[in-house]
Amino acid sequence: MVLKIIAVIVGLIVGVMIGAIGSEMIGLAPSTKSMITSTIALICGAIGWKLASKS
Amino acid sequence: MPFLYIAAAAALVGLIPMPYFGYTLVKFFVTAACLIAVFTMPRKMLWGVSSNIWLVSIAVLYNPIFPIFLNRELWMVIDLLVVLILFFIGTAPADPDAKIVTPKVRSNENQSSSTTRTEKSKLKTNESISVNDIAKKIEEKGDSFSNNVIIYGLVILVIFGLITFSMR
Numbered sequence: 525m526v527l528k529i530i531a532v533i534v535g536l537i538v539g540v541m542i543g544a545i546g547s548e549m550i551g552l553a554p555s556t557k558s559m560i561t562s563t564i565a566l567i568c569g570a571i572g573w574k575l576a577s578k579s
Numbered sequence: 580m581p582f583l584y585i586a587a588a589a590a591l592v593g594l595i596p597m598p599y600f601g602y603t604l605v606k607f608f609v610t611a612a613c614l615i616a617v618f619t620m621p622r623k624m625l626w627g628v629s630s631n632i633w634l635v636s637i638a639v640l641y642n643p644i645f646p647i648f649l650n651r652e653l654w655m656v657i658d659l660l661v662v663l664i665l666f667f668i669g670t671a672p673a674d675p676d677a678k679i680v681t682p683k684v685r686s687n688e689n690q691s692s693s694t695t696r697t698e699k700s701k702l703k704t705n706e707s708i709s710v711n712d713i714a715k716k717i718e719e720k721g722d723s724f725s726n727n728v729i730i731y732g733l734v735i736l737v738i739f740g741l742i743t744f745s746m747r
Contacts, residue, residue: 525714528721555652556743562653563736570728577722 528576535572539565582619586612586637587665593658602654606643609661613638623671627720630668637661 543561552560589608592601613634623630640647640657649657 525718528718552743555650556739558650558653559656560736560739563732563739566728567732567736570725570732573721573725574729577718577725 527579528573531572531576532569533572535569536565538572539568542568582612582616583665583669586616587662587669590641590658590661590665594655603643603646606641606646609641610638610643613641623668625664625668625671626724627716630671633664633668637664 540561543564544557546564547557547560586609589605589612593605593609595601617631617634617638620630625633640661
């Protein structure tokens with residue numbers, strides 16, 4: 525359980541970084557940048573949970 | 580129950596463009612209505628999570644004392660999500676198994692006669708079993724929720740991408 529929570533937090537952080545860098549590279553507007561970043565962060569957090577539950 | 584719909588209506592009002600004071604009022608109404616609903620409403624389950632947790636989370640998100648600063652677009656998305664969640668909580672049936680499994684405390688008569696160490700250890704094992712059950716339930720629900728988040732997140736991402744590139 526603790527491992528999964530840690531995995532979710534790490535996934536969220538990684539997702540925020542990927543989303544922020546990616547949307548910066550694409551050159552999105554600041555309003556859409558935050559939405560896409562948060563969506564990617566959620567997806568990465570969920571992937572982190574799935575990976576932790578499989579391991 | 581009406582407090583849920585008051586909170587939902589207040590969250591919908593938050594979609595309308597208005598001065599900052601208006602948003603503070605909206606936050607105040609949503610927080611107050613959610614907190615009153617926690618104490619007045621029968622407990623329900625929404626997607627495996629207690630309605631009390633949903634309502635307290637919404638109250639924390641909207642609290643006007645320590646405001647959370649997000650941009651306008653994100654608040655609009657949150658407003659819509661909150662309205663949907665409150666609507667689902669309002670329509671969900673009351674959960675009959677919502678009572679927390681806690682070890683029953685014996686009456687005074689029985690306690691005076693036989694409060695031995697074995698009974699205390701039994702109570703402790705009951706407690707640990709219920710905690711383990713709750714943890715297992717959380718993990719099971721988390722697994723299904725993570726699946727949904729991945730699928731719907733990718734769909735939302737594709738929609739955002741299409742909208743962004745069609746706007747250019």
